[in-house]
Amino acid sequence: MSAREEVLAAVRSALHPAASSPAPVASPPPVPSVPGPDQAPGEEVVALFAGRVADYRAEVTRCGAAELAEVVSSIVADAHGVVVPPGLDLELPGATLDDDLTAAQLDGIEAVVTRASIGIAVTGTVVLDHGRGQGRRSVTLLPDLHVCIVDERQVVSDVGDALARLDPRRPQTWVSGPSATSDIELSRVEGVHGPRRLHVVLVGD
Amino acid sequence: MPPFPTAARAALGDAQLRRNLAHATGTIRAKRAAVIDELEDWEGLRQRAARTKDETLAHLDEHLLTLEASLTARGATVHWARDAADACRVVADVARAHGIRDVVKVKSMATQEIQLNETLAEQGISAWETDLAELIVQLGDDLPSHILVPAIHRNRTEIRDIFRDRMGAVGRAAPDGLTDDPAVLAGAARLHLREKFLSTRMAVSGANFAVADTGTLVVVESEGNGRMCLTLPEVLVSVVGIEKVVPTWSDLESFLTLLPRSSTGERMNPYTSTWSGVAPGDGPQEVHVVLLDNGRTKALADDFARQALRCIRCSACLNVCPVYERVGGHTYGSVYPGPIGAILNPLLKGVGQDPATDALPYASTLCGACGDVCPVAIDIPGILVHLRGKVVDAHRGDGLPKAEAVAMKAAAWGLGSAARLGLGERLLGAAAGLWRGSRAGTTRPVITRLPWPGSHWTRARDLPVPPRESFRAWWRRTGRDGGAS
Ligand code: SF4
Numbered sequence: 001m002s003a004r005e006e007v008l009a010a011v012r013s014a015l016h017p018a019a020s021s022p023a024p025v026a027s028p029p030p031v032p033s034v035p036g037p038d039q040a041p042g043e044e045v046v047a048l049f050a051g052r053v054a055d056y057r058a059e060v061t062r063c064g065a066a067e068l069a070e071v072v073s074s075i076v077a078d079a080h081g082v083v084v085p086p087g088l089d090l091e092l093p094g095a096t097l098d099d100d101l102t103a104a105q106l107d108g109i110e111a112v113v114t115r116a117s118i119g120i121a122v123t124g125t126v127v128l129d130h131g132r133g134q135g136r137r138s139v140t141l142l143p144d145l146h147v148c149i150v151d152e153r154q155v156v157s158d159v160g161d162a163l164a165r166l167d168p169r170r171p172q173t174w175v176s177g178p179s180a181t182s183d184i185e186l187s188r189v190e191g192v193h194g195p196r197r198l199h200v201v202l203v204g205d
Numbered sequence: 206m207p208p209f210p211t212a213a214r215a216a217l218g219d220a221q222l223r224r225n226l227a228h229a230t231g232t233i234r235a236k237r238a239a240v241i242d243e244l245e246d247w248e249g250l251r252q253r254a255a256r257t258k259d260e261t262l263a264h265l266d267e268h269l270l271t272l273e274a275s276l277t278a279r280g281a282t283v284h285w286a287r288d289a290a291d292a293c294r295v296v297a298d299v300a301r302a303h304g305i306r307d308v309v310k311v312k313s314m315a316t317q318e319i320q321l322n323e324t325l326a327e328q329g330i331s332a333w334e335t336d337l338a339e340l341i342v343q344l345g346d347d348l349p350s351h352i353l354v355p356a357i358h359r360n361r362t363e364i365r366d367i368f369r370d371r372m373g374a375v376g377r378a379a380p381d382g383l384t385d386d387p388a389v390l391a392g393a394a395r396l397h398l399r400e401k402f403l404s405t406r407m408a409v410s411g412a413n414f415a416v417a418d419t420g421t422l423v424v425v426e427s428e429g430n431g432r433m434c435l436t437l438p439e440v441l442v443s444v445v446g447i448e449k450v451v452p453t454w455s456d457l458e459s460f461l462t463l464l465p466r467s468s469t470g471e472r473m474n475p476y477t478s479t480w481s482g483v484a485p486g487d488g489p490q491e492v493h494v495v496l497l498d499n500g501r502t503k504a505l506a507d508d509f510a511r512q513a514l515r516c517i518r519c520s521a522c523l524n525v526c527p528v529y530e531r532v533g534g535h536t537y538g539s540v541y542p543g544p545i546g547a548i549l550n551p552l553l554k555g556v557g558q559d560p561a562t563d564a565l566p567y568a569s570t571l572c573g574a575c576g577d578v579c580p581v582a583i584d585i586p587g588i589l590v591h592l593r594g595k596v597v598d599a600h601r602g603d604g605l606p607k608a609e610a611v612a613m614k615a616a617a618w619g620l621g622s623a624a625r626l627g628l629g630e631r632l633l634g635a636a637a638g639l640w641r642g643s644r645a646g647t648t649r650p651v652i653t654r655l656p657w658p659g660s661h662w663t664r665a666r667d668l669p670v671p672p673r674e675s676f677r678a679w680w681r682r683t684g685r686d687g688g689a690s
Binding site: 003006010104124171175179180181195 | 354356403479
C-alpha cells in the first residue's frame with residue numbers, strides 16, 4: 001500500500017473503528033468569491049489603525065493625496081537607493097523600477113516604497129497581496145526600510161473583515177511592525193532578517 | 206535522554222536556567238494577559254476555534270483529500286508520509302533531484318520531530334536553521350528548550366562565544382570585536398544568514414495552518430527568516446502534520462487572532478505569509494507539501510485525548526506551568542516540552558514502550574493552569590490523568606510494583622501508627638547526618654540521596670534535612686513545661 005493509502009486508512013480506522021468507510025471523491029472545491037470594498041471606514045477605525053501600527057515601533061505619517069509624493073520623497077531622501085514596484089503610480093525621482101531585479105541586486109538597495117492591499121485596524125497590520133503597486137514578495141523583504149502607502153479606504157476593522165476581502169489564491173504577506181526578535185535574553189531587537197524599519201504612510205481625502 | 210525525573214534533578218540544580226525561564230515566562234505571561242483583555246469575547250473565540258478543530262478532526266480524511274486536490278490544482282506536488290523516515294526521504298529526494306547539498310530552514314516543530322536535519326546530514330545534505338534562536342542552538346550543538354524561544358537557556362555572553370567560535374566554520378564569520386549586546390549579536394546573525402538566503406536554492410518549512418478548500422499554507426513568524434526561505438529559493442518543501450488542516454479560508458479568523466496573542470502576547474506577529482501552490486513569477490516555482498502522520502492517527506484513535514491535536518503550538522501552556530518553569534524544556538526529552546509535550550509525546554508514541562515517555566504524564570502538578578490558558582481549550586489536565594491510567598494499565602502484570610506504589614505503601618504503614626511514626630522520626634533525625642548534602646545554588650542543607658526504597662523518591666527530589674528533634678519530642682520536652690507554668 002502506498003503511504004497515501006496507509007495514512008488515509010489509518011485516519012479512517014481511527015475515526016470509525018468498526019466501519020471501513022469508502023473514500024469520498026475529492027475534486028478541487030470552488031474558490032470563494034471575494035466581495036468588493038464596502039464604504040469607507042470611519043475616522044475612529046482609521047485612527048485606531050494608525051495608533052496600533054505605531055505601537056509596534058513602526059513610523060506612521062498621515063497625509064492628503066496631494067502631499068503624498070512629497071511626503072514619501074522626504075522619507076526616503078537619505079536612503080542609499082530606492083526601489084519601486086511596477087504600478088506604484090507615484091513620481092519618485094531617482095527610484096529604480098523593479099524590473100525582475102535579482103535578489104543580490106535588491107539586497108544592495110536600502111529602501112522600497114509600495115502600496116498595500118488592506119490595513120487591519122485592531123491589529124495594526126498591513127496586508128500585501130503582491131498585486132499592482134505592491135511588488136513581488138522579495139521586493140519588500142530585502143531592503144532595510146519599507147515605506148508602505150495605505151489608503152484610508154483600505155482600512156478594515158479586524159482580521160475577519162480582512163479575510164473576507166482578501167483572495168486566498170494570491171500569495172500574501174501580513175506585516176505588523178518591523179522584523180523583530182526577542183531571542184537573546186528576551187531583549188527586543190528590531191530586524192534580524194526583514195526590514196528593520198517600517199514606515200506606513202496613511203493617505204486621506 | 207534520561208527519563209523526566211532524572212533529567213529534572215539535573216535541571217533543577219541549574220540556577221541560571223531557572224532565572225532565565227522565570228524571567229521569560231513571567232514577561233510573556235504579563236504581555237499575554239494585557240492583549241487578551243482587549244478582546245471582548247476571548248472565551249467565545251476559544252470555543253469557536255476548538256469546535257472548528259474538532260469538526261475538522263472528525264472528518265480528517267475528507268479534509269485531507271480536499272487539501273490534496275486544491276494544492277495539486279494550484280501547482281504543488283503533494284506527498285504523504287507515514288512516519289519520519291518517509292518524510293525525510295521525500296525531502297532528500299527532492300534535494301537530490303536538483304543536485305542540492307544545502308537547504309535553508311524555517312523553524313518548524315514537525316521537522317524537528319522527524320529529525321530532518323540529522324537525517325539529511327547522514328546523506329550529505331546540510332540543513333541550515335535560519336531563525337536566530339535556532340541558529341544559536343545549531344551552532345552551539347545544542348537542543349532547543351522552548352517552543353517559542355528555543356535558546357532561552359543561553360545568556361548573551363554564551364551566545365557571543367558561540368558566534369565568535371563557530372560561525373566562520375560554516376559560512377560568513379562573525380565580525381571582529383563582537384560584543385555581547387543583543388543588537389550587535391543580531392547584526393552578526395543577519396549578515397551570516399543573509400549570505401545563506403541569497404545563495405541557497407532550496408528551502409524547507411513547516412506550516413501553522415493548511416486551508417483545505419483553497420490549498421493555502423500559512424506560516425506565522427517574527428524575524429523575516431520565514432519570508433526569506435519561503436520566497437527566495439527556487440524549490441520549497443513544506444512538512445505539514447495532518448492535524449494542521451482547517452476547512453476554509455475564513456476559519457483562519459479565530460486562529461490568527463488567538464495564536465499571536467497566546468504566543469508572544471502581541472496583537473499580531475510581525476509577519477504572516479500565505480501561499481497557495483505556485484505563484485507564477487513570484488517565489489519558488491517548484492512547491493512540495495509533505496502530509497505527515499508519524500503517530501497523529503494514533504492520537505486520533507483516542508476519542509478523549511484526540512483533542513490534543515487541536516494544539517496550535519502557541520506555547521502558552523509552557524509559560525504558565527510551574528513544573529516547566531523550574532526544569533525547562535530539555536527535561537522532557539522531546540521537541541514538544543511542557544504540558545503539551547507531556548500529553549502529545551505519549552499520544553504520538555503510545556504508552557508502555559519506553560520509560561521516558563511513560564514518565565511524562567506524571568510531570569505535572571495537575572494545577573490546571575495549562576488547560577485554562579490554552580487558546581483551543583484542550584483539557585490538558587484531564588488528558589494527563591487519562592494517560593496516567595493508560596500507563597498504569599500498560600504495566601499491569603509487569604511483576605514489580607511501580608516505585609510510587611511502593612513508596613505510598615511504605616508511607617501508609619509508617620504514618621498509620623503513632624509508635625511507628627515516632628520511631629521513624631527518631632531514625633530519620635539521627636540518620637540525616639549520613640545523607641546530608643546540598644545542591645548548587647542553594648545554601649539550605651538537603652538530603653539528595655536516601656537509601657532504598659527512599660531512593661525512588663530522592664531520584665527526582667531533594668528532601669529538606671529533618672530537624673534534629675522531632676515535633677513530638679519537642680512537645681514532650683517543652684509543651685509539658687509550658688503547661689505547668
Ligand atoms: S496545548 Fe494549547 S496552550 Fe499549549 S501550545 Fe498547544 S495550543 Fe498552546
